[in-house]
Amino acid sequence: MSREEVLFVNEAFYQAFAEGDAAAMDALWAVDLPVACLHPGWEPLVEREAIVASWRAILQDPPPVRCLAPRVFDYGETAFVICFEAIRGQALVATNLFAREGGLWRLVHHQAGPTRAEPPADPQAHEPPTIN
Amino acid sequence: MSREEVLFVNEAFYQAFAEGDAAAMDALWAVDLPVACLHPGWEPLVEREAIVASWRAILQDPPPVRCLAPRVFDYGETAFVICFEAIRGQALVATNLFAREGGLWRLVHHQAGPTRAEPPADPQAHEPPTIN
Numbered sequence: 099m100s101r102e103e104v105l106f107v108n109e110a111f112y113q114a115f116a117e118g119d120a121a122a123m124d125a126l127w128a129v130d131l132p133v134a135c136l137h138p139g140w141e142p143l144v145e146r147e148a149i150v151a152s153w154r155a156i157l158q159d160p161p162p163v164r165c166l167a168p169r170v171f172d173y174g175e176t177a178f179v180i181c182f183e184a185i186r187g188q189a190l191v192a193t194n195l196f197a198r199e200g201g202l203w204r205l206v207h208h209q210a211g212p213t214r215a216e217p218p219a220d221p222q223a224h225e226p227p228t229i230n
Numbered sequence: 231m232s233r234e235e236v237l238f239v240n241e242a243f244y245q246a247f248a249e250g251d252a253a254a255m256d257a258l259w260a261v262d263l264p265v266a267c268l269h270p271g272w273e274p275l276v277e278r279e280a281i282v283a284s285w286r287a288i289l290q291d292p293p294p295v296r297c298l299a300p301r302v303f304d305y306g307e308t309a310f311v312i313c314f315e316a317i318r319g320q321a322l323v324a325t326n327l328f329a330r331e332g333g334l335w336r337l338v339h340h341q342a343g344p345t346r347a348e349p350p351a352d353p354q355a356h357e358p359p360t361i362n
Contacts, residue, residue: 133303134301134312138344139345139346139347140345142347169274171266171338171339173307173308174307176305180266180268180339191341193268193325193339193341206303206305207312209323209325210343211268211270211344212344213268213271213272214272215271215272
């Protein structure tokens with residue numbers, strides 16, 4: 099089911115992020131489709147090469163990021179996830195947009211930004227993801 | 231051409247935003263497709279009613295927002311725009327995701343957050359005077 103596939107790829111994204119796995123991060127991004135990335139506070143990045151390079155820089159010292167409360171929004175050939183990113187007691191909210199490319203769901207856009215909202219209280223408790 | 235249509239709807243979004251036109255804002259959001267909205271600093275909103283209510287509240291005192299440097303990323307049945315939002319000398323970056331619903335492009339997701347990047351100078355401020 100495509101929503102579960104999307105959640106799986108979203109999880110792979112946060113695993114690569116938390117583990118500093120730049121090769122896995124590179125492989126997650128679409129190759130032929132247009133891509134963009136809005137890191138919090140950065141210049142907008144709109145070229146694949148610049149996006150992958152930005153992640154390579156970030157992943158040299160990967161933060162202990164956790165994805166909380168992911169929710170999938172499904173539009174057939176594209177789908178996005180919104181979730182909280184918990185990093186050292188700080189909470190961000192993120193949008194991860196995926197599109198099918200060659201039969202695989204790949205990232206085509208990421209935006210993260212600060213929030214004053216409280217992410218779910220117990221980060222270790224593995225809530226089942228919500229699917230809209 | 232769908233890119234021009236998407237830019238047009240994106241412009242309509244900022245017009246409704248700047249003019250405090252809550253009815254136009256309501257009409258821009260998809261009705262049947264799932265929707266989400268991440269206002270800077272707010273709780274994630276994932277119900278159409280809550281999203282429209284949030285805009286109604288914001289538009290009671292609409293900020294002098296301008297959309298700068300919009301770029302369209304096109305995936306066929308969905309497309310997103312990233313752009314700067316200039317509000318009283320402050321710059322935000324935004325993602326506006328659109329999907330086709332009943333033949334129209336409608337908003338299905340909006341996220342805005344702060345940026346340290348410099349938006350391009352307001353093109354309107356540098357337009358040469360029109361000569362008739």
